[in-house]
Amino acid sequence: MDIVFEKVEHVYNARSPLARRALYDVNVAIRSGAYVAIVGHTGSGKSTLLQHLNGLLQPTSGAVKIGQETITSNKRPKQLKPLRKKVGIVFQFPEHQLFEETVEKDICFGPLNFGVPEEEAKRKARELIQLVGLSEDVLTKSPFDLSGGQMRRVAIAGVLALEPEVLVLDEPTAGLDPRGRKEMMEMFYRLHREKQLTTVLVTHSMEDAARYADEIIVMHEGTVWGHGTPEEMFRDADKLAAIGLSVPETVKLKQQLEKRLGVVIPSPCLTLEQTVEAIQQLFAKVSAHE
Numbered sequence: 001m002d003i004v005f006e007k008v009e010h011v012y013n014a015r016s017p018l019a020r021r022a023l024y025d026v027n028v029a030i031r032s033g034a035y036v037a038i039v040g041h042t043g044s045g046k047s048t049l050l051q052h053l054n055g056l057l058q059p060t061s062g063a064v065k066i067g068q069e070t071i072t073s074n075k076r077p078k079q080l081k082p083l084r085k086k087v088g089i090v091f092q093f094p095e096h097q098l099f100e101e102t103v104e105k106d107i108c109f110g111p112l113n114f115g116v117p118e119e120e121a122k123r124k125a126r127e128l129i130q131l132v133g134l135s136e137d138v139l140t141k142s143p144f145d146l147s148g149g150q151m152r153r154v155a156i157a158g159v160l161a162l163e164p165e166v167l168v169l170d171e172p173t174a175g176l177d178p179r180g181r182k183e184m185m186e187m188f189y190r191l192h193r194e195k196q197l198t199t200v201l202v203t204h205s206m207e208d209a210a211r212y213a214d215e216i217i218v219m220h221e222g223t224v225w226g227h228g229t230p231e232e233m234f235r236d237a238d239k240l241a242a243i244g245l246s247v248p249e250t251v252k253l254k255q256q257l258e259k260r261l262g263v264v265i266p267s268p269c270l271t272l273e274q275t276v277e278a279i280q281q282l283f284a285k286v287s288a289h290e
């Protein structure tokens with residue numbers, strides 16, 4: 001399911017003296033099956049943009065096409081519920097939205113609400129709890145007896161239980177330690193690959209954008225400043241610096257190695273293995289000259 005923004009403007013409190021334009025002239029397409037990162041400075045419009053992805057917000061002008069649905073200022077889909085099922089949003093600190101007595105009930109809440117039979121919902125909960133990296137015995141526990149990281153995984157399983165086609169992640173690793181961050185990012189990447197889930201990641205981490213995304217949308221002052229592959233977006237460090245963003249260190253290292261070695265390293269971001277290999281090549285080249 002493609003999502004296309006056409007000349008989208010969004011003004012908060014449009015009819016009041018407190019009116020604030022958060023988006024303008026946003027023209028961008030998120031193609032089905034892609035992993036897209038949205039980056040940008042605080043206040044650049046990322047969260048406002050993401051709330052248009054499943055009709056939580058309506059554009060003030062312009063149109064958002066989500067699959068077969070078109071949302072404009074005067075046209076909301078009759079039923080937002082099916083849209084919410086197709087586009088699942090994991091908001092910041094999703095664990096704050098857990099409320100049921102047991103983990104199983106929390107995960108089953110969405111499917112039961114959509115008329116899925118109880119046995120089927122429970123079967124799905126068992127499958128999902130493993131998919132998010134927890135063991136089945138967690139299902140009978142209270143979500144409030146779990147660690148923060150485990151609670152977040154349960155909340156994510158709850159979003160996945162509706163089998164969305166598009167998964168939108170708003171700073172999903174906020175507040176986690178470095179290990180927890182990496183595990184969670186790897187989990188989303190695995191989900192994206194295994195379930196062919198279109199994934200939209202809103203992040204302040206340029207490293208994560210470089211590491212996981214096929215495409216990066218750079219927001220600046222309410223509009224799309226740039227959209228392309230990580231390679232394209234990180235090509236000009238000075239232009240990014242002018243809007244307060246920086247090229248990740250791993251990408252800088254890759255660019256330097258490519259320049260020194262005269263080779264193209266086929267990934268936007270260096271992994272540890274690629275770094276070791278590139279440094280070995282550099283040593284070999286230097287020794288050959290000695």
Ligand SMILES: Nc1ncnc2c1ncn2[C@@H]1O[C@H](COP(=O)(O)OP(=O)(O)OP(=O)(O)O)[C@@H](O)[C@H]1O
Pocket residue numbers: 012013020021022040041042043044045046047048049
């Ligand atoms: N509910 C609201 N009412 C009025 N103005 C808002 C509201 N939400 C956001 N804004 C304003 O809209 C602009 C864009 O905000 P938005 O939250 O979309 O940016 P952001 O890039 O997600 O920022 P951050 O990285 O801090 O989350 C900002 O100027 C913000 O103050």
